Amino acid sequence: MDAYLPRANLTKANLQGADLTSANLKGAFPTEADLESADLINADLEGADLQGSNLTNANLTGSNLTNANLNGADLFGADLKGVKGVDWRRA
Template identity: 40%
Template sequence: MKRLACLAVLMLSLSAAAAAQNAGEIARVQSGQSCSGCNLFQADLSYRDLPGVNLSNARLRQASLALATMNRANFSGADLSIADLFGGRFTGASFRNANLENANLVGAYFGSADFSGARLSGAILSGAEMERVRGLTQTQLDGACGDGATQLPRGLRIPVC
């Protein structure tokens, strides 16, 4: 009985580790390949140049995209909650229906990115350049925070952090 209990605990821990992230999928994206729906939990994509990569519906929770250049990337439906996008460049990227709750978008550049339906509750947008983004609403921004350096489309405002 004791062995069976130990085996059950081992199996549960292995399945939890497998659900945590997928090293092969992370390596694939780090090399510049698309990976729609992949499990990229806590992936380190910082400092990478990944133009046009398709990460739609991917799990990027707690991932680091700090100082990455991901112009025209597709994050539609992706989970970017608690992710670090500090200083990244996301020109023309799609964040349509993405979860960016509690994410760090400090100093990131989002020229002409699409934020339609994105969830921004708890996100920090201090110093982010979002002046030309599409699909951004006041309701989305009301749950986020920023500072005087946050650039938004005309008529929108953000609570101060």
């Protein structure tokens, strides 16, 4: 898909099932967004504010989450293989 959405305000957006494969979401604000079952394979979410977002069953394989805010995000069932930039010991 290769969407180009750096710093986009996606607060409370309904992106359920969206194909955001290889999307540039650097510094975006999908705060409290519904990303259930979204495809975020190899997406660049560096510095994104995902606080309170629903990422249930989302595919984040190979995505970059360096400095992303995941406070309160629901990652139940999410595919996190190869995710970069997260210290899971502190999550």
